[in-house]
Amino acid sequence: MKMRDFVVRFAGEGGQGVVTSAEGLAQTSTLVGYHALTFATFPSQILGGPTWTQARISVDPILAPGDDVNVLVAFNKDAYDTHYKDVREDGVVIFDSTEFQLEDDGRSFGLPFEELAKSTGNNRAANMVIMGALAHLIDMPQKHLESFVEERFNRGRDGDAEIIRSNIEALGLGRKHIAESGFSLGELAPPEKPNYEQLMIKGNDAISIGAIAAGLDFYVGYPISPATTILLYMERNLVGEDRFAYQVSSEIESITAILGAGYAGKRAMTATAGPGISLMSEGLGLAWMAEIPLVVVDVQRGGPATGLPTKTEQSDLMSCMYPAHGDVRLPIIAVGTVEECFYGAIKALEWAEKYQGPVILMTEMALAERSQNIPKPDLSKVKQAKREVYTGTNGYLRYAGRELSPMPIPGSPGAYVANGSEHDDMGDTTHLGERHVQMTERRFSKIKLLEEDEYERDQTEHSVVVMPWGGSKGPAQEAYITLKENGVPVGWYYTIYLNPLPPKMLEELKKKDLVIVPELNYQGQFSSILRSMGVKAESITQYTGLPFKGRTLVEKITEMTNAHLKETVRV
Amino acid sequence: MSKKNPEYDFKWCPGCGDFGVRRALELAMINRMEETGKPMENNVIVAGIGCSGNMVHLLEGNQPYGIHGIHGRALPIALGVKMAQPSLNVVVVAGDGDFLSIGAEHIGPQAARNLNICAVIMDNGVYGLTKGQSSPTTLEGTVTSSTPFGKLESKTHPLELYLTMGVSFIASGFSGQPRPLSQLIQQGMDHPGFSIVHIQSPCTAYNDTFLELKGDLKNGIQPTLWDIPDDHDTSDKAAAHELLQQGGVPVGVIYHDTERVSLDENVVKTWEKARPKTIEQMMGAFEF
Numbered sequence: 001m002k003m004r005d006f007v008v009r010f011a012g013e014g015g016q017g018v019v020t021s022a023e024g025l026a027q028t029s030t031l032v033g034y035h036a037l038t039f040a041t042f043p044s045q046i047l048g049g050p051t052w053t054q055a056r057i058s059v060d061p062i063l064a065p066g067d068d069v070n071v072l073v074a075f076n077k078d079a080y081d082t083h084y085k086d087v088r089e090d091g092v093v094i095f096d097s098t099e100f101q102l103e104d105d106g107r108s109f110g111l112p113f114e115e116l117a118k119s120t121g122n123n124r125a126a127n128m129v130i131m132g133a134l135a136h137l138i139d140m141p142q143k144h145l146e147s148f149v150e151e152r153f154n155r156g157r158d159g160d161a162e163i164i165r166s167n168i169e170a171l172g173l174g175r176k177h178i179a180e181s182g183f184s185l186g187e188l189a190p191p192e193k194p195n196y197e198q199l200m201i202k203g204n205d206a207i208s209i210g211a212i213a214a215g216l217d218f219y220v221g222y223p224i225s226p227a228t229t230i231l232l233y234m235e236r237n238l239v240g241e242d243r244f245a246y247q248v249s250s251e252i253e254s255i256t257a258i259l260g261a262g263y264a265g266k267r268a269m270t271a272t273a274g275p276g277i278s279l280m281s282e283g284l285g286l287a288w289m290a291e292i293p294l295v296v297v298d299v300q301r302g303g304p305a306t307g308l309p310t311k312t313e314q315s316d317l318m319s320c321m322y323p324a325h326g327d328v329r330l331p332i333i334a335v336g337t338v339e340e341c342f343y344g345a346i347k348a349l350e351w352a353e354k355y356q357g358p359v360i361l362m363t364e365m366a367l368a369e370r371s372q373n374i375p376k377p378d379l380s381k382v383k384q385a386k387r388e389v390y391t392g393t394n395g396y397l398r399y400a401g402r403e404l405s406p407m408p409i410p411g412s413p414g415a416y417v418a419n420g421s422e423h424d425d426m427g428d429t430t431h432l433g434e435r436h437v438q439m440t441e442r443r444f445s446k447i448k449l450l451e452e453d454e455y456e457r458d459q460t461e462h463s464v465v466v467m468p469w470g471g472s473k474g475p476a477q478e479a480y481i482t483l484k485e486n487g488v489p490v491g492w493y494y495t496i497y498l499n500p501l502p503p504k505m506l507e508e509l510k511k512k513d514l515v516i517v518p519e520l521n522y523q524g525q526f527s528s529i530l531r532s533m534g535v536k537a538e539s540i541t542q543y544t545g546l547p548f549k550g551r552t553l554v555e556k557i558t559e560m561t562n563a564h565l566k567e568t569v570r571v
Numbered sequence: 572m573s574k575k576n577p578e579y580d581f582k583w584c585p586g587c588g589d590f591g592v593r594r595a596l597e598l599a600m601i602n603r604m605e606e607t608g609k610p611m612e613n614n615v616i617v618a619g620i621g622c623s624g625n626m627v628h629l630l631e632g633n634q635p636y637g638i639h640g641i642h643g644r645a646l647p648i649a650l651g652v653k654m655a656q657p658s659l660n661v662v663v664v665a666g667d668g669d670f671l672s673i674g675a676e677h678i679g680p681q682a683a684r685n686l687n688i689c690a691v692i693m694d695n696g697v698y699g700l701t702k703g704q705s706s707p708t709t710l711e712g713t714v715t716s717s718t719p720f721g722k723l724e725s726k727t728h729p730l731e732l733y734l735t736m737g738v739s740f741i742a743s744g745f746s747g748q749p750r751p752l753s754q755l756i757q758q759g760m761d762h763p764g765f766s767i768v769h770i771q772s773p774c775t776a777y778n779d780t781f782l783e784l785k786g787d788l789k790n791g792i793q794p795t796l797w798d799i800p801d802d803h804d805t806s807d808k809a810a811a812h813e814l815l816q817q818g819g820v821p822v823g824v825i826y827h828d829t830e831r832v833s834l835d836e837n838v839v840k841t842w843e844k845a846r847p848k849t850i851e852q853m854m855g856a857f858e859f
Contacts (some may be wrong), residue, residue: 036745199857213850240847244654244838249680253647256640260651262615263638264659268651286641304753376858379850394612394634395573410636410652410659415612417627417637428579428628429639430572435578 004059007066011052011083012075012096014043021073021127022053025134028148029057030373032140033193038371039065041546042310044225050078052443057138059189062372064474067549070185071137073130075113092183094133109133109181115176116173122166132174139187145171155298161565169484191369197376201243203341204271206374207297208233210345211269213377215384218261219245222276225309226365227299230271251276255283255296262287262294263418263429265471267385267411271297274307274316277323285324287358288443290418291399291407293387300364300470302545303509311545312366314470315521320360321499321529324530327440328556331450332498334362336473340370344496355446356407357388362498364471364520366547390414397425402442404449447500455495455505456457459484463513463568464561465491467537469498469526472518472548479518480555489565490516498526501533509535514564516540518553573634581625586781588746588772592693593626594662597747598753600635603760611635614660615652615831619645619669620699623693623772626664626745631813643673646681649688657835660760663690668698681765682736687833689759693746693772694729696780703777715777730825731815733767734808738758739828740766741811745784745796746773751822758824764833771796772821784820799823 008025010018019040026036035058043049066526068088074080080093087093087107095102097110111133113126128149135145149167154160182440201209201455208230211219219238221231234245244261248254251272258268272280277298286430287294288481300316302308309385321332335344341363348361398408398416407535408414413435417427422439458480466483468476473494480492493509495502501509509515509530515537517527524539531537540556572579583589600614607613618624620642627637632717638649645663653661665674670692681688697715698704704717706728714721733741740762742755752770759766773780786794799821804810811826 027859099649198859199854200859201857205857208852209850212853218651219652237848237853240842243847246654248647248650250676252644253650253677253680256644256647257651257654259640260638260653261655263648264652264655266616266655268655282641283644290638290640290777376854382850408636408767410615411613411656413610413612415634415636417639419639420641421639424575424576426572427637427639428576429581429625430578431580432578440786537711 003138003185003191005056005066005183006058006070006138006188007054007068008071008073009052009054009069009083010073010408011050011079011527014045014051014077015047016047017127018051018075019053022055022125023058024131025055026371027200028131028145030198031148031151032144033191034058035060035062035373036066036200036371037062037364039547044309050082052079052083057188059192064546064550065477067551071134077104082336090185092137092185093177094130109178109183111177116177117170120166120169120172120173122163122247125167125170128167128170129174132171133178135171136175136178137183137185139184142171142175142260149201158257182307194375196311198373199376200373201338202369202371203338203363204229204339205233206338207271207345207361207363208237210342211295211349212238212378213379213382214346214349216269216349217243218258219265219270220248220257221270222248222251222254222272224251224273224276224300226368227271227273227276227297229368230297230299237402252283253280255280258294259283259287259292262292262352265389267293267353269295269297269349271299272303273299273309274319275305275386277316277319281323284330284358285326285328286420288324288328288330289420291356291443292358292418293352293356295352295359295361297361299343299362299368300362302543308545310365312364312471313520313543313545314364314472315525315543316362317498317521317525320362327449329444329499331357331359331447331500332362333359333496334470334519335367335496336468336470337492338367338370339374340496341367342374342377344532348498349414350383351450353385353387355449357443357446363468366454367471375535398427399423399439399442400425402438402445404446451500452497452502453504455497455502456493457505457508458492460491460508462489462491464489464516464564465493465509465512465514466516466518466557467509468518469494472520475548475550476553477519479557480554482550482554483557486554488561490557490561504545506533506535512536513568514538514560516557519549520547541560572628573632579628581628583622583625583629584776586775587622588695588770588774589623589626589693591752592691592745592748592770592772593629594749595752595756596626596662596691597630597632597667598749599756602753602757604805608682609660613658614662617649617652617661617663619643619663619665619674621669621698622774623664623666623669643669644677645669646674646690648744650681650684650686653688654835654838657687661688662760663688665690665692666708667692667694667696667708667729671729678733678738679736681732682738684834685739685764685831687763687835688765689756690767691756691759692767692769693768695772695774695778697774697778699777708845709778719852729769730816731812733769734811734815734826738767739764739831740824741826742766742768742824744768744770745820745822746770747781747785748822755824762827763836764831773851795819796822799825801818812813
């Protein structure tokens, strides 16, 4: 049987081409019609440090980075020692034989990356030597690789022809050397080219384009891993008249500046990671209190304080939902795939304008840096985020009543004070108990406007269900497919709307005996929120800085389901 | 609030310097309305927290827009308002605690940006609303509720700080002279860049400096206030530094840089270089 799916891991030092190799392989594969997904993890330093990137190539759409490695490309001995154990028994290791030597173990193959590259006259073609070798291992036709090289290096410059020639020669050298070794993984099934248009894009870029498509006018941010790429995208693309993208001096400036812009009528957004969310706490409370639309993207990384800046985790849910002192519970959209990054950003802007308040869009490092082929978004389905704007005369009571009211825009009649102190109808500070009651209820009533109908459900007849959130969706989905094949009696629920949850979904969840929540944090944050809402939820937690493996989830979910069913029988 | 709002129960103490600042601010906005033909709702007052922050609720007559935000963050909120709608006249009102202690980190960046807003700072040398703690402009050695053995830190010199940080319009005024003060504020508003009008606005409850500011010549008390002479060259930074070495409280324009370009003007310049793409083009970069 031909292979339908394989995983290549590139491991070495930062700067050795670990990332470009994986990206190159993924791009080449998608060009031919395969599906591809990359997963990267970096050290937090500019040059050097142990780095690895993984590319998964498949005939079918891909849900997760992949549990096992078919091919390890080791750029140095450390990389080999660290990652060797993750290689499947029938896998192959290609290592740089100019860096180190290994005893013959029947599955490792040394290739002098640099030497071969140099022999083509192009010192930078080492990646192509590796690609050529990989292509041979999976029997990928040479013409695919050559067309990739031609496309990539045809940049209208004088040296293009020579660069293309040397890269193609490097491909051939890698292929020739490994062919002589006799190694092969078997043939990868031919691609089933999707019949729709596609993008090969990273999560953070998808968020950026989604937000601009929804009508984003104003973006400010402060550099922080792994959210910086959104700032960089905006600085280059949210440009021209009536658009503003800008780097400010701290996350405190980010949140307060977008608050000022939201107040002044703009669709405003910033993106940050955990430390930024902590600094934005008070500003988010002000936006909630004064009813000012804005979106904050939290690209989660690991741990409190500086934590693990370049690893992935889902441990900011509590700080995003309850970021501030006082009675605050912010709307949360948490995306789980690169495609959801695009649509989630659109929804977040729509929500902020709709309920006139702050919305948090949660994503995570593993999605931010993941390149994946996705169906090209259909722009005809994209709605521009719209605010109900006050168009009357002066003397308006901005905060009258217990529900949403139109928002005046400075420059036009309807002047009022947007107040972070408790206030009366016109926005003046008050200490009256009945006002605090009215305004608190007003602020919480608006959340109802955001209730959605859409959510994923499958095999809902079972009393035990799996419900991941955010980036754990992929591995959980992969596990769920296996669980279904294994006949484990579990159902499936999923939504990107964590607050408010789709009401119908919540009703269904409350009727379940056990809702299993895979999540990347120690405390089981989402399951504890679900339990507070009357859902019998329990988490599967992991806090290694890496995403779940599908296999781990299959084991744990099977275990939990069986244990639960046994208990039920005993009762 | 244009009329008395019975629900709003905050009051400045009798004799508070902020009354004079309010009058000056109202006059400046009214004058500006007449001169520019723009309505009152073209003004946005961004207030800090403290006695001074209540300014935004206490303005009389036609009402401007206002934000009564969080402590220390009036400047970056103003950054957002101004860059969202550069045609608005954005004014920050804050006290010495709000502006120079918790909010001090935002002065430098706005000065570097030359953000086109006017900051009206009410300096009373004390935290009034929390009942008399020491502030950055409290004199060293002063006994306050939070410094029972006398203040241990030296006094901040705000005007020198602004000058060093590169604020492009700096004026110093006194709350007891609302008309001349309104002219300073209006000059600040008209200045196309970051302007600060730093005002001595005494706190009658915890740090009443009226007497020392105005002096009492009959009783031999020299005023600390002194008018900046007409021949002071406001475009000369060295002269401004020198002027500040003379001590006391100068009244008038200390420094005025008419050359510098503001952030919003710089942004407009980028429009020539920028090549805005359609969403289709943005996605096109990721097609294969």
